[in-house]
Amino acid sequence: MRVTSFGSGSNGNAFLVQAGSTALLIDAGVPIRLLHSGLRHAGVGDSRLTATFITHEHVDHVRAAAQLCRYQPVPFLATEGTIGELRHCRADWTRIRATVPVRVGEIDVTPVAVSHDAADPVGFVIEHDGVRVALFTDLGETTADVRSALSDASLIVLESNYDEHMLRSGPYPAHLKRRIRGPLGHLGNADCGELLAAHMGDRTTDVWLAHLSDKNNRPDIARASAEARLGGAALCPTITPVPRFGSSIVWDSEQAIVRPRQASLF
Ligand SMILES: [Zn+2]
Ligand SMILES: [Zn+2]
Numbered sequence: 095m096r097v098t099s100f101g102s103g104s105n106g107n108a109f110l111v112q113a114g115s116t117a118l119l120i121d122a123g124v125p126i127r128l129l130h131s132g133l134r135h136a137g138v139g140d141s142r143l144t145a146t147f148i149t150h151e152h153v154d155h156v157r158a159a160a161q162l163c164r165y166q167p168v169p170f171l172a173t174e175g176t177i178g179e180l181r182h183c184r185a186d187w188t189r190i191r192a193t194v195p196v197r198v199g200e201i202d203v204t205p206v207a208v209s210h211d212a213a214d215p216v217g218f219v220i221e222h223d224g225v226r227v228a229l230f231t232d233l234g235e236t237t238a239d240v241r242s243a244l245s246d247a248s249l250i251v252l253e254s255n256y257d258e259h260m261l262r263s264g265p266y267p268a269h270l271k272r273r274i275r276g277p278l279g280h281l282g283n284a285d286c287g288e289l290l291a292a293h294m295g296d297r298t299t300d301v302w303l304a305h306l307s308d309k310n311n312r313p314d315i316a317r318a319s320a321e322a323r324l325g326g327a328a329l330c331p332t333i334t335p336v337p338r339f340g341s342s343i344v345w346d347s348e349q350a351i352v353r354p355r356q357a358s359l360f
Contacts, residue, residue: 103338113222116199126158148172150215151179175214208233211278254303255280256310287323299350
C-alpha cells in the first residue's frame with residue numbers, strides 16, 4: 095500500500111492511498127491545480143481515481159471537491175451529516191457510517207467517529223492485504239475507538255496541531271485559542287505524543303505528524319516533542335511532519351521497516 099500526502103493543515107488536506115489498481119483520495123482540500131498535478135505525479139491520471147472519501151465539511155478538507163466532481167466524476171463517500179453540509183457539491187455521494195467498514199476496489203476503509211466541531215466528522219482506518227494505516231487529522235480529544243485504531247497500524251497519520259507555549263503566547267484571540275484546545279478542536283503536540291506512547295503498537299514503522307498549525311507550531315518542534323515522548327518505546331518509528339503546503343511525501347508499505355530503538359543518552 096502506498097500513501098501520498100499532497101498537504102496537511104489549514105491551507106488544505108489531501109491524501110492519496112493506492113493499492114493494486116485502486117486509488118482512493120482522502121479529502122480534497124488542496125487547490126485543484128495542486129491536486130491534479132499531485133495525482134498525475136502519483137500515476138493516477140484523470141480516469142484512474144477510484145473514489146474520494148471526505149472526513150468532514152471544513153473548507154481545508156473540501157476546497158477542491160466541487161471542481162473534482164466535475165473533472166473526475168468518481169464516487170464520493172462521507173457520513174450523512176457531512177453529505178448534508180456539502181449539498182452544493184453535486185457529487186455521486188455514498189453514505190458511510192462510523193465503525194462500518196466499506197470495501198472499495200482492493201482497499202477496506204473503516205470510518206471512525208472523532209470529536210471535532212463539524213456535523214459528523216470521522217477519521218479512517220485503511221487496510222489492504224494485512225497492512226493497516228490509521229489517519230486522523232482533526233480531533234479535539236480521543237475516544238476508545240480512535241485509540242484502538244492506532245494499535246495495529248503500520249503508518250499512523252495523526253494530528254499534532256500546536257505547541258502549547260506557541261499557542262499561549264501567539265497572536266490568536268482568546269476564543270480561538272480555547273476552541274483549538276477544546277474537546278472539539280485540535281490535538282496538540284503533547285496530546286499527540288501521549289496518544290502515540292500509550293497506544294501505538296509494535297507494527298508501527300512510521301508516524302506522520304499532520305495538520306500542523308502555521309502560527310502555533312513548527313515541524314522541528316512537533317517532531318522533537320513526539321520523539322522525546324517516544325524515547326522509551328521498545329521500537330521507534332520514523333517520525334515525519336507532513337509538509338503543510340506545496341510538497342508531497344510518500345510512504346510505501348514495502349519499504350517500511352521497524353527499527354530498533356536508538357540507545358538513549360539519558
Ligand atoms: Zn476541521
Ligand atoms: Zn482541518
